[in-house]
Structure formats: structure tokens, C-alpha cells
Amino acid sequence: MGSLNYEHKNIFLYADDEKKRAIREYAVGYMRFIDEAKTEREAVSYLVKRAEEAGYTPFSFGETLKVGDKKYVNNRNKSLYLLRVGSEDVGKNGVRILAAHIDSPRLDLKQNPLFEKDEIAFFKTHYYGGIKKYQWATIPLALHGVVHLADGTKVTVKIGDDEGDPVFYVSDLLPHLASKQMGKPLSEAIDGESLNVWVGATPSESEEKNRFSYAALELLHEKYGMKEEDFLCAELCAVPAFRAREIGLDRALIGAYGQDDKVCSYPQFTALTENDDGVHTVIAVFADKEEIGSEGTTGMQTELFDDLLRAVADSFGANEAEMRANSMCLSGDVSASYDPQFPEVYDKRNATFLSHGAGVMKYTGARGKSGSNDAGAEYLHKIRAIFAENGVQWQTGELGKVDAGGGGTLAKYMARRNIDTLDIGVPVVSMHSPYEVVSKADLYEDHLAFKAFIKG
Numbered sequence: 001m002g003s004l005n006y007e008h009k010n011i012f013l014y015a016d017d018e019k020k021r022a023i024r025e026y027a028v029g030y031m032r033f034i035d036e037a038k039t040e041r042e043a044v045s046y047l048v049k050r051a052e053e054a055g056y057t058p059f060s061f062g063e064t065l066k067v068g069d070k071k072y073v074n075n076r077n078k079s080l081y082l083l084r085v086g087s088e089d090v091g092k093n094g095v096r097i098l099a100a101h102i103d104s105p106r107l108d109l110k111q112n113p114l115f116e117k118d119e120i121a122f123f124k125t126h127y128y129g130g131i132k133k134y135q136w137a138t139i140p141l142a143l144h145g146v147v148h149l150a151d152g153t154k155v156t157v158k159i160g161d162d163e164g165d166p167v168f169y170v171s172d173l174l175p176h177l178a179s180k181q182m183g184k185p186l187s188e189a190i191d192g193e194s195l196n197v198w199v200g201a202t203p204s205e206s207e208e209k210n211r212f213s214y215a216a217l218e219l220l221h222e223k224y225g226m227k228e229e230d231f232l233c234a235e236l237c238a239v240p241a242f243r244a245r246e247i248g249l250d251r252a253l254i255g256a257y258g259q260d261d262k263v264c265s266y267p268q269f270t271a272l273t274e275n276d277d278g279v280h281t282v283i284a285v286f287a288d289k290e291e292i293g294s295e296g297t298t299g300m301q302t303e304l305f306d307d308l309l310r311a312v313a314d315s316f317g318a319n320e321a322e323m324r325a326n327s328m329c330l331s332g333d334v335s336a337s338y339d340p341q342f343p344e345v346y347d348k349r350n351a352t353f354l355s356h357g358a359g360v361m362k363y364t365g366a367r368g369k370s371g372s373n374d375a376g377a378e379y380l381h382k383i384r385a386i387f388a389e390n391g392v393q394w395q396t397g398e399l400g401k402v403d404a405g406g407g408g409t410l411a412k413y414m415a416r417r418n419i420d421t422l423d424i425g426v427p428v429v430s431m432h433s434p435y436e437v438v439s440k441a442d443l444y445e446d447h448l449a450f451k452a453f454i455k456g
Contacts, residue, residue: 008395027440031244034041043102065315079298080286091318093295094326098268101290104258105129107238116213121200129291137172145236160241169198235269238433264332271450300413323328329421331411335359337427350428355439357393358449361423366406373411379420386456
């Protein structure tokens, strides 16, 4: 009889040279993706291009699906569904669903953002998602998004990421003058209305009123053809201008913006496009708006996903309710990695650790599991068996101590559709900060977990 104890170990303690090489090589493609996909629009653009290279073609509602089809639905360039039709009976066996989100916390420009104050031009912002506001001051920011001009032209804006680009900035007080500020609670030191982005500091030569903001408009008009009114039909946001970098002397970790949740989106995409067993029907969801409750036409609560499920069932004469009941989903979302710098907020026995594998969370939510999916033991056993058969290294965790806080994922919206769902993702240090950290080993193991789920 082996040991009766349960423990999970650091992958680097037992990985052979071949696995370590695979971990390093997989991280290269991911780091390229995370740099190119800082917004949900950029993620969709990247993934559609890669999907088409893998043989996926657009799906039109009304067409009949057939075995072997590889289709995608691009929802308003902000969320994406990939569908691969397998040979088994979708009514009796259901579909395998991978779901992750591609939006991340950021500073959205308000619809009428441009103003000047004391010879400085600014953009007003409204932060998106849960952030610690003070973290967004005094870091280099890039401007990303789209603008629809009055004549119908759509222009893409991306300033601050390329070598030689200017960057943008939110100011903070110098410590010498901040005694009053530093006496405030951390959450109140910088308020949302003061997260104004510095845009310019030179006056226009052609305008005498609001010369500094007008000079910024002149530059935007020169580059993009914009007028101030065009901000009304724009989606622009300020995101960190950092690029993904390896962390530490050993290069075992990755630091980057937006890893929640693109660090799960990328592995589910590679797992699907690298697996062509053709048995299970698989849907991969890359959702928007998770950070603000999965609302809107591009969030996980939209009925577009139900329409897609219905199209699958109708194509094969299956009962949709039966198909949903027999389906399985892995909700790919990050977990809060144990941080030895702040041990007081974690239950160490029930926390995920860097480099210990993909992090499974039976439940999320807050305090008394409010807002959680809470997967059943029977479904956990199914996933455990799949991972064991395929040698997937995984661990379990929850989002800190019981009363320390909490959060939610896409899982509960899948569960509402009567689909068994379990959260699994990559442990993240400093989640929701402008620069999050993950382990290359966990990233690769997440890829293997999704791959096993599709195959199993």
C-alpha cells in the first residue's frame, strides 16, 4: 500500500529534461500572444487568424453542421466561439466545452474624454473591472482601441507598444507632499475620477482657446482623421505598455499584463487546434465582459451561446436538453496563487502554488460560496480520472481564506444551462494588477489539462 497522504509537488522537482524543454518552448508562443492581444478585440483578431490557419471557417446560423466541420463564430470582434464537430452522438454524449475570457481590467476612456487643465491635456477614464487604483499611476500606458469616424471609416488605434512610440501616464503625488494622502486608506488614496491620462503638454498654434487639448486633437486628426465628436463612437482604453518578460534568474516565471484570463484562453486554443481525434464535439468559448459580470451581447450570459448549442443539436436531430445535460465544461479561469509575502490571506492547505500544476477550484464565490458554481463530486471524479489517465499534474485551491474576499468566473453561467462545469486555470500572483506573474510550468500543464479533457 502506498502513502495514504495527499500532496502536490513542484513540477520542476521531478520534470525530466524533455518536459522542461517543452515547458520553455510552449511559453514562447504564449508570450507572443499576450503581447499581441492586450484587449479582447486584439485577442479575437489573433485567434481568428490562427483558427483559419488551422482550417476553421465562419459559421452561419441556418447552415447544417456535419461530422468533421471546423467552424467559428466571431461575435462583434469581441468574443469568439470555435466549434469542431465529432463523430459521436451529441445527444447521448453531449459536447465538450472549454470556456475562458479574453477581457482584462483596464482604464476605458470616457465618451467625452478630452480636456485640459493648467496647460496639460488629459483623457478622462472610467476603470473597467476590479483594480487597485493606485497601481495604475506612474506606469507607462498604451492607448488601444477602435474609432468610427463620421463618414463610417473604422480606424484602429494602437499607440505606446512599439519601439519609438510615445506612452501615456497617470500622475501621483511626490512623497514629500503626500502626508495627507498617505494618511488615507489605500483604497481612497487615488479615486476613480483622478485617473486622468496625460496626453500632451504643447499648445496649438492654430487655436487660441483650449490650445493644449486642441493640439492633441490636431495630432489625432493628422494620424487617424479624428475629430472630437468621433470619441462618441469609439472604444479606447489605456493598458500597461509593458511587454511580457521572463521573471527571475532561472526564467521560470512570466510577467505580463492581462494574464487573467488570457493565460487560460491560449492553452484552451492550442489544446483544441492541436487535437484532431474527431470523436468528441468540442466548443471553445473566448468570452468578453467577465470582469464586469459577463453582461452584454459579448458576455457569457448572451443567448448567442444557446443559439450555437441549438444549431448543433438541430443539425443531428438531437434533443437539446438531453445534449446539455450530457455535456461537460471546463471553465478556464485563473486562481490566486499562494504568495509567501502575504500568507495571512491564504489557507495554505487549500491554496494553489506556483509550478504545482493546473489549479482546480471546486467553488469560487465570496464568503458562504455566494455566486459560485460549486461543482459536484461526481463530476470532479470524472475529471480526476481523465487527468490521471493522461498524466496531468493538477492541484486544488480556493480564492483565499473564507472571509478574506472572493470572486466569480464563467462557471456559474454554464451551470445555469444544466452543464456540469468545473473551474480550472493557472495560479496567478498579483492578479488584476498591471503586471501579473505566472509559472511557465503551470501554463503548460493547463494546456495538457485542456488537451486531455478534449481527448478523454
